[in-house]
Amino acid sequence: KLVDSGKISTKIAQTVFVEMFDTGKSPAAIVEEKGLVQVSDSGAIETLCQQAIEANPGPADDFRKGKEAALNFLKGQVMKLSRGKANPALVGEVLKRILNG
Secondary structure, three states: OOOOOOOOOHHHHHHHHHHHHHHOOOHHHHHHHHOOOOEOOHHHHHHHHHHHHHHOHHHHHHHHOOOOHHHHHHHHHHHHHOOOOEOHHHHHHHHHHHHHO
């Protein structure tokens, strides 16, 4: 339910599942207690994307030259910056928009 609504990612859901098993707490309680809510704010994600692009100009240029794999690298850097909390689908969209801009 939390994954379907976009509140958490599937990666975060795995962490929540283990915690549910260990503690018996509800998924919502675990997400709230541990601050695991997925970031879906496009403004926040755009800032993270800009930071990743500025820190990695080579892959950004590679993507602009047609290397699709470079986008996955940049997406990974954004996920790293967000500690896995950014909405991956939105990250991909925002990166493409900025890089194709």
